[in-house]
Amino acid sequence: MEITGKTKVIGLFGYPVKHSLSPLFQNAAFQFLGLDYVYIPMEVSPENIGKAVDGIRALNFVGVNLTIPHKKTVLKYLDEIDEEAEVLGVVNTIVNKKGKLKGYTTDGCGFVRSIKESEIGFDFAGKTVFLFGAGGSAWAITGALIREKISKIYISNRTEKNAVLLKKHLSEKFGFKNVVVIPFENRNDERYWKDVHLVVNATSVGMKKGDPLLISEKNLTGSKFVYDIVYNRKTELVILAQKNGIPCLGGLSMLVYQGAVSFELWTGKKAPIEIMKKSVLLTT
Ligand SMILES: NC(=O)c1ccc[n+]([C@@H]2O[C@H](COP(=O)([O-])OP(=O)(O)OC[C@H]3O[C@@H](n4cnc5c(N)ncnc54)[C@H](OP(=O)(O)O)[C@@H]3O)[C@@H](O)[C@H]2O)c1
Known part of the structure; x- marks a missing residue:
């Protein structure tokens, strides 16, 4: 990669950014296509996010990614916000069009595309999803799944009121009513597992070795596709799905x-x- 005065710059604003994998795959993509772009991680502390966003304009960056802790706080500094990002209240991507900054969120779309374009493939229409989690990723993923016309979602979350909040959001924003909140302690009740096609772990459980499995092997084996969005390691959920021959993807x-x-x-x-x-080195 040769950097010149013509090279277009894209940043990653986060705090910290040291462990991010994005520079690896973004720069690999630019290089492969022979695009004169460079992707640079930049440590931006929370109190400096406004100034950093001004810097996108001042330095004429093509855009940036946002990661923890800036995904919500950045919204007030932007000129325009894409509808999905507005609904979710988070932005992970900014595009600079002649000094006008527009914010997007790409997690939901990325989740769906990763399944659609996988070797395994999956037809979402009319399917039932069992989702663990009700945090930021769960919000993005459920919205994207509803757009793909799934028919039913079970949500089980450690803090039940967060699952109820997500159910309310899906009803109000998408008119999607077929959501069943399952108390976390009842998550393995066989009644709920008879018709599950897709299982999604959108909690942080699995990030650490020794984290518990949220689902019993028996219930898992009835499902058609398993997705664990945890990406820092190959999780026990992915290992169990693979052992049982169930198509699955990991968070990478x-x-x-x-x-x-x-x-x-x-x-x-x-x-x-x-x-x-x-x-x-994505292998799952
Ligand atoms: N692959 C990707 O591209 C991608 C993108 C974004 C995030 N992620 C990963 O997805 C995971 C969730 O991220 P997020 O942004 O949604 O985080 P978040 O908004 O903080 O939500 C965390 C979720 O995990 C649950 N949780 C946390 N600790 C738990 C425990 N010990 N037992 C049961 N549930 C627990 C929380 O439940 P409560 O409501 O009870 O707190 C909540 O539902 C993280 O591992 C993150 O790295 C992956």
Whole structure:
């Protein structure tokens, strides 16, 4: 990669950013397509996010990604916000169009695309999903799944009131009523597992070795597809799904695809997914 005065700059604003994998796959993608862009992680402390956003305009960046802790606080500094990002109240991608900054969220779209474009494939229409979690990712994923016309969602979350809040949001924003909140302690009750097609773990359980499995092996084996969005390691859930021959994806897949959607917003070019996956040694 040769950096010159013509090179277009894209940043990643986070605090911290040291461990981010995004520079790896974004720069691999630019290089592969011969695009004169560079993706640079930048540590921006919470009190400096407003100034950093001004810097996008001042320095004429093509755009940036946002990660923890800036995804919500950044909204007030933008000129325009895409509808999905507005609904969710989070932005992970900014595009700079001649000094006007527009915010997007690419997690939901990345999640769905990673399944659709996987070797396994999956037809969402009319399907039932069992979702663990009710945090930021769960909000993005459920919205995207509803757009794909799934028919029913079970939600089980450690703090039940957060699951109830998500159910309310899905009803109000999408008119989607077929949501059943399952008390966390009853999550393995067989009644709920008879008709499940897709299981999604959108909690942080699995990030640490020794974390418990949230689902019994017996219930898991009835499902058709398993997705664990945790991406820092191969989780016990992914291992169990693989052991039982159930098609599954791990969180690196979603990570690469949400990045691919951002890449396409910045460059207007189709992201070279296989190259991006290879750069993070994605095998699940
Ligand atoms: N692959 C990707 O591209 C991608 C993108 C974003 C996030 N992620 C990963 O997804 C996970 C969730 O992220 P997020 O942004 O949604 O976080 P978040 O908004 O903080 O939500 C965390 C969720 O995990 C649950 N949880 C946390 N600790 C738990 C425990 N010990 N037992 C049961 N449930 C627990 C929380 O339940 P309560 O409501 O009870 O707190 C909540 O539902 C993280 O591992 C993150 O790294 C992956």
